[in-house]
Amino acid sequence: MAYDVNLARLDAVATRITRGLYHRHAGRRLPAGYAAKAVSAAALNLDRETFDDMCRIMRTLVENTQPVGIGSVFSYFYSLGAKDAGESVFLMLFYRGVVFIGMTNRATT
Numbered sequence: 113m114a115y116d117v118n119l120a121r122l123d124a125v126a127t128r129i130t131r132g133l134y135h136r137h138a139g140r141r142l143p144a145g146y147a148a149k150a151v152s153a154a155a156l157n158l159d160r161e162t163f164d165d166m167c168r169i170m171r172t173l174v175e176n177t178q179p180v181g182i183g184s185v186f187s188y189f190y191s192l193g194a195k196d197a198g199e200s201v202f203l204m205l206f207y208r209g210v211v212f213i214g215m216t217n218r219a220t221t
Contacts, residue, residue: 119152123155
């Protein structure tokens, strides 16, 4: 059985989850001038160097943090920025296989 998936809608939901997880762990709303963004890992179309960089970042995140789990449906790893309170990264796993990468950082104009 296959489903047609609207990745833009799923990315928007994962972005809202990222914003909520930032609030939960930072204890405050995302500062003015910052934005949250999340994308499906499956939809990323990266060149080899960028892919390797992303893998290194995610491997470091997983190796240095404990997963937070909500049953078997949703779990995530996260790190809040040490130097910039508005920066964070979240590696979110749905159903132990669907991966989204969420980040908060300074908004670009």
